[in-house]
């Protein structure tokens with residue numbers, strides 16, 4: 599799916615010759631030490647950064663050159679490392695915004711409140727209820743986002759991404775800062791998205807036990823290069839990976 603990707607910021611090569619193939623319907627983790635290029639990879643996949651070289655195929659579509667909204671319309675959604683849910687709105691507003699990413703009625707139709715747009719809005723409101731239930735945030739729907747605990751915000755952000763009905767979900771550090779119980783709840787949710795909704799997940803995460811339990815396949819980056827790729831059991835034994843994490847000299 600991703601071939602020979604290269605991204606640089608001035609003299610910093612954030613990604614070089616990175617390749618990975620994500621099987622549909624799997625959880626594919628991307629791990630690596632700080633600054634390895636994981637978030638950069640997600641930013642390229644979601645159309646925020648345009649790489650210097652490389653190819654990214656999603657089905658039959660080349661993603662490079664597409665703007666983020668065009669990528670979203672193809673069925674690729676992402677959740678964020680630093681939850682950027684805006685202040686005064688309620689959880690329900692935030693989730694409705696997530697639905698809008700795939701909305702077919704344009705602002706004119708919605709503004710004029712034509713029948714098609716009203717139907718669409720009813721459909722979106724129903725979808726918000728279903729996703730909220732699935733993500734365990736139904737009780738939070740009418741709360742302002744600013745009042746939420748950090749762990750709840752993470753789940754709401756995941757729910758917001760799911761409202762767009764993605765085929766591919768890009769998840770950036772979903773359990774950073776969560777306690778063990780909250781981590782298990784998020785892990786279980788991601789597992790169900792794969793198993794019950796057939797969503798393909800690319801997961802960037804530092805929590806190794808979670809990654810090893812959850813992922814079908816793991817790609818390891820270090821200094822912007824791919825140093826290993828394979829099933830979790832093999833990755834855990836890989837000498838290059840151990841070196842990268844332990845920081846010992848080769």
Ligand SMILES: Nc1ncnc2c1ncn2[C@@H]1O[C@H](COP(=O)(O)OP(=O)(O)OP(=O)(O)O)[C@@H](O)[C@H]1O
Pocket residue numbers: 607610611612630631632633634635636637638639
């Ligand atoms: N917008 C940017 N401008 C300049 N340099 C950047 C930018 N984004 C990332 N970098 C640099 O690119 C490299 C890869 O960063 P990236 O954030 O992708 O790493 P990461 O693996 O996600 O790290 P972390 O685990 O700490 O989130 C780093 O050297 C970083 O400083």
